[in-house]
Amino acid sequence: MTETTPNPAGNLGDVAPVLALVDEEIEQSLARLFELLRIPSISTDPAFKQECRQAGAWLVEQLTFLGFEASLRDTPGHPMVVGHNHEAGPDAPHVLFYGHYDVQPVDPLEEWTTPPFEPELAEAPDGSRIITGRGAADDKGQLMTFVEACRAYRTAGRKLPCRVTILFEGEEESGSPSLIPFLTANAEELKADCALVCDTNMWDAQTPAISTGLRGLVGEEITITAADRDLHSGYFGGAAANPIHILSRILADLHDETGRVTLDGFYDGVKDTPAEVLEMWDALGRTAEGFLGDVGLANPAGEKDRSVLELVWARPTAEVNGIQGGYTGEGFKTVIAAKASAKVSFRLVGEQDPDSIRAAFRSHVERRVPADCSVHFSPHGGSRAIQLPYDSPMLGTARAALSEEWPQPAVMIGMGGSIPVVGDFQSLLGMESLLIGFGLADDRIHSPNEKYSLTSFHRGIRSWVRIIAALAAR
Template sequence: MSDLDRALAAADDSLDKSLERLFALLRIPSISTDPAYRNGCREAADWLRRDLATLGFAAELRETPGHPIVLAKQPRPDGPNVLFYGHYDVQPVDPLEKWETPPFEPRIAATKAGRQIIVARGASDDKGQVMTFVEACRAWKAATGSLPCGVTMVIEGEEESGSVNLPGFLEEAREELSADVALVCDTTMWAEGAPAITSSLRGLLYEEVTVRAADRDLHSGMYGGAARNPLHVLARIVADLHDEQGRVTLPGFYEGVPNIPEEVREQWRGLGLDAETFLGPIGLSVPAGETDRMVIEQIQSRPTCDVNGLWGGYTGAGAKTVIPSEAQAKISFRLVGDQDPAAIRQAFRAFVRERTPADCKVEFTGHKGSRAIQLPFDSPALAKARTALEAEWGVAPVTIGSGGSIPVVGDFKRTLGLDALLVGFALDDDRIHSPNEKYDLESFRKGTRSWIRILAALAG
């Protein structure tokens, strides 16, 4: 048997023990947003520290103004080194009455389709995912006495409350976190039995706009037709942000937007994510994005502009005939490729000012912007992970983008200069953040085996 085969066999042989360890971690109520569970967060962190120490990691708790970060190191000077990230904190359990059993009493159950599942708060997000990687390391140590490559783990306790102290920790510990690639497990599969690698995350820019006209709300019977209405002004500006083809009209908006490789587009085309399958379940049928792009492109690899709120004047019950003195809007941009949040902010504000009449004033409130993250499609690490996942699952993994943002991935790139492989084994029906959260037993078992293979592939 090869070392890889021995490690895979070790993981299978110790599945029951692996579940016992996962259940012990799941029993700890580590809700980071609620001060009442502060001790639970520390208990979970210390449990991980002690468990990792049994595997030969130099494991410690790094204190922060909030909850501690677990830092565990087992470097390998003669080979590649990876930085693994996960989190031990969980979401609140409310509404408690919706849980079929207590949320911190993990159990094995079965779905209506007969799949075995692990039910508990944190089973999928993110304790179950973290432990797939920990158990992969344990299997390698049991089978060969060592890890195939150097491993550093950062497991934080504030992901569910904004990761406010993680950027500062990464900056302070930059030299200790040196690695060749980052591994992030807090993602999903494409579907049951179909693994995925998330290779891109859209960036974000958020702006608030206020248009003011008269010094008070006006009677529309007395002033209507003569006085400027800020709602009319702002509505026209908002309407001008898109053309008839669904493209954003800001000058220079598409600078830095890449076209994805044709082979990736072909892969996406074969996934069957069309308007009917994606929009149908939410009661819609016609895509609103760029008309020359597939739905899957619109949500994963193309930039967007969305109005998140638009209001002004009287919004209560009944009628009140006023011309409001001001109107407000909240507008967000999802960014891709090399789009520059600062340049787009400047272009947006110039766009609004050009369309603001002389009798109106406009004010802006800006929020922090973040750039998009893109793992190069020709990345050797991506190719190795794809090969490893296909060997385990029997199907080629889908390389997908995410329409959302995962801030830690941007922090890894900006602070540590690391690209990140996002590989997770959760499913869309795992009910994360909801009552009766679950993690498929097969996701746990094959997730562990997948990480064993990925570590071997990265080690060459």
């Protein structure tokens, strides 16, 4: 069924019969995915509460059939799916696999070319075959690659080579309000040697990837107040402090002429990316001009003498996300505003401390506010970066297993944003995570006409067969 023949080469070992079953049973695997995709498990809309529960119950049924001790766990929101298969024995490595069964709303419905909850196997413009429907890539298709890998072991009459715990949540697309309380209450049950997270992408259709870093985040809103009311700029101009001028200077002073952030101690805990990793990223061929050209820009900003991939994957940032002050309506009003505000965010890497960054920013602002003016700060969250050591044995093992399956060797990439559950696993369960997914950049997640490559689904199943076998053999 798949348009790309899976790679028969590589060190197959005892998993060769399991991989053969994946290929033989791919149509049945696809049919089961379609069953799950037909359930409109939209977590943000209370009208779909029963459908979310239905999707969770469907997964419990599948896991139970595969020999898991599986159950639907109620929360104040949508239920969690938890399953355990420890047939490999107490001495086998233990992995926790995470995914989510809830999906985004489908609006605007009129922009879908096929009904969002009637999945189909279609042909993409490039001739490849794709799975259409809401949740195809985010995250039902991704989590089903792991479920179907477990099924292939069972069908082949094999035990899973690792002890496996599965956690599927139903609120990822609505902020995961129940996740932290659930992890805290069930920490001992859910702890494992490492977590496997599938909600990520490949580098391209031929090149699998492991995301090794997630940048942290600090958000802060500042408001500068000068006069006790808006002032006529003809009467007071040149004499009264203008909070927009003050704010502009504060924001401009966040960077020096080389693009580096000027906050005191900002780069404490920031390590240079290893040379061999930078070489790997350079080999991917993504230039600043090509990266920025997709959004209508040409000239790279940020720190000088850094590649675009290093800037977005491995370097910290300070960005102004919004500014407000004075008259912004139609026409013109000659006024000196009483107040001006800005929203500023910092992306963190390495061991940067969110509290220290916030304190340094506030100090930076306070030093620049005149004595007869005032500043008010409103914090908007803070989280540390997540970085898997580049020399992690688990990382090397998984990378080698992926490279045996796909046409191109697996690459280690970063992610400019964050996946909160990865930080939660680290802080609450003491586990590192391997972020391995098979989505593609054009899968249109969260948008109309979401899709998932059939090759991603097929090879994704085969990849998990290889990865859990490789982790068990370490």
